[in-house]
Amino acid sequence: MTATMTAPPAKPVVKARKQSMTKKRREALAAYAFLAPDVIGLLIFVALPMVLAFGVAFFKVDGFGNYRYVGLGNYRLMAGDDQLWASLKVTAIYVVSFVPIAFVVSFALAMLVRNHFKGIGWVRSAFFLPNVVSLVVVGLIWQFLLVDKRGALSKLLAPLGLGDVSFLGTPSLALGTYVVISVWFLMGYQMLVFLAGLKDVPKELEDAAQIDGASAWQRFRYVIWPLLRPTSFFVVVNSTIGAVTGLQAFDLVYVLTKGGPARATSTVVIYIYEQAFTFNNMGYAAALTTVVVALLILCTGVMFAVTRGGRFDED
CATH class of the missing domain: 1.10.3720.10 (MetI-like)
Incomplete structure (x- = not known):
C-alpha cells in the first residue's frame, strides 16, 4: 500500500491574504483621512474662489454688488x-x-x-x-x-x-x-x-x-x-x-x-x-x-x- 501525498490546506494562505488586504485598506483609509482636511481646504479656499473669479471676470462689478455682463471686455x-x-x-x-x-x-x-x-x-x-x-x-x-x-x-x-x-x-x-x-x-x-x-x-x-x-x-x-x-x-x-x-x-x-x-x-x-x-x-x-x-x-x-x-x- 503506497502513501499518497496530500496538498496542505489552502485556508491559512487565504486567511493571510485577507488579513494583508484588510491591513492595506486600513492604511489607505488612514492616508485618505489625513489628506481629507487639506483637500477640503484647497477645494473651499482655493478651487472654489478660482472658479468664482473666472466667472466674475465676464462682468463689470462695482462696489455695491451690481453686475453687468461685458463678455471679454475686461x-x-x-x-x-x-x-x-x-x-x-x-x-x-x-x-x-x-x-x-x-x-x-x-x-x-x-x-x-x-x-x-x-x-x-x-x-x-x-x-x-x-x-x-x-x-x-x-x-x-x-x-x-x-x-x-x-x-x-x-x-x-x-x-x-x-x-x-x-x-x-x-x-x-x-x-x-x-x-x-x-x-x-x-x-x-x-x-x-x-x-x-x-x-x-x-x-x-x-x-x-x-x-x-x-x-x-x-x-x-x-x-x-x-x-x-x-x-x-x-x-x-x-x-x-x-x-x-x-x-x-x-x-x-x-x-x-x-x-x-x-x-x-x-x-x-x-x-x-x-x-x-x-x-x-x-x-x-x-x-x-x-x-x-x-x-x-x-x-x-x-x-x-x-x-x-x-x-x-x-x-
Missing part, C-alpha cells in the same frame, strides 16, 4: 492698461532677481549646515527663524531699520557717508531692497528643503567617489548635484509661484512701500488689490487674476517640459 482693457504692463515688468524683474539669488543663498546655507558640529541646531534655527514670523511683523521691523535718516541701518552707515540714503524711498533702490528682504525671509525655508534633499544623497556614493580620487568639486558636480535635481526643481517652481502670487508678493510690499515710491515696487498682485479694493473694479481684478494664474500654469508647464520635472537623464 480682457480687452488689459491691452491698453499701461499701469498693468508696468506692474508686470516690476514683477518680472523681481522674479528674475529673487529666484536665483534665493536659490544660491539657501543652497549655500544648506551645504554649510549639512555636517554636524557643536551648536548646529542653534545655527539652523537662527536661519529658519525669520520664516516663522508674520510677514507683517517682518515688514514693520525692516521699516524701522530702514526709515530715512532715523533708522538703525542709516545710523550704522552714517560713518560711510550713506546715512542719508533712503532705501525704501528711492525708486532705484526700493525694488532691490525688497529683493534682499525677501531673500532674508525665505532663505531658511529653502535651506531646509535643500537640507532634506542632501540627507537623501547616499553617503556611500560620496565615499566611493572620494576613494576613486574625485576632488570636492567633482563629488559635488557628479554625485551631489545630479541627485538634487528634483529638489532644485521644486525650489525653483515654488519660489517662482511665491514671488508672483505668494505672501511676500503682497504683504511685504504693502507694509513696506504700498507699491511706491513712484510705483517702483508695484507688483501685479498689488495692482490687482488696488483694482479690487481701491477702485471697486472687481470684474477687472478677477480677469487679471485669471490671466496671472494662466501665465503661472504656462510657465510651470514649460519648466516641467524643459527639465522633465527634475528627473534624471536616462542616457
Whole structure:
C-alpha cells in the first residue's frame, strides 16, 4: 500500500491574504483621512474662489454688488492698461532677481549646515527663524531699520557717508531692497528643503567617489548635484509661484512701500488689490487674476517640459 501525498490546506494562505488586504485598506483609509482636511481646504479656499473669479471676470462689478455682463471686455482693457504692463515688468524683474539669488543663498546655507558640529541646531534655527514670523511683523521691523535718516541701518552707515540714503524711498533702490528682504525671509525655508534633499544623497556614493580620487568639486558636480535635481526643481517652481502670487508678493510690499515710491515696487498682485479694493473694479481684478494664474500654469508647464520635472537623464 503506497502513501499518497496530500496538498496542505489552502485556508491559512487565504486567511493571510485577507488579513494583508484588510491591513492595506486600513492604511489607505488612514492616508485618505489625513489628506481629507487639506483637500477640503484647497477645494473651499482655493478651487472654489478660482472658479468664482473666472466667472466674475465676464462682468463689470462695482462696489455695491451690481453686475453687468461685458463678455471679454475686461480682457480687452488689459491691452491698453499701461499701469498693468508696468506692474508686470516690476514683477518680472523681481522674479528674475529673487529666484536665483534665493536659490544660491539657501543652497549655500544648506551645504554649510549639512555636517554636524557643536551648536548646529542653534545655527539652523537662527536661519529658519525669520520664516516663522508674520510677514507683517517682518515688514514693520525692516521699516524701522530702514526709515530715512532715523533708522538703525542709516545710523550704522552714517560713518560711510550713506546715512542719508533712503532705501525704501528711492525708486532705484526700493525694488532691490525688497529683493534682499525677501531673500532674508525665505532663505531658511529653502535651506531646509535643500537640507532634506542632501540627507537623501547616499553617503556611500560620496565615499566611493572620494576613494576613486574625485576632488570636492567633482563629488559635488557628479554625485551631489545630479541627485538634487528634483529638489532644485521644486525650489525653483515654488519660489517662482511665491514671488508672483505668494505672501511676500503682497504683504511685504504693502507694509513696506504700498507699491511706491513712484510705483517702483508695484507688483501685479498689488495692482490687482488696488483694482479690487481701491477702485471697486472687481470684474477687472478677477480677469487679471485669471490671466496671472494662466501665465503661472504656462510657465510651470514649460519648466516641467524643459527639465522633465527634475528627473534624471536616462542616457
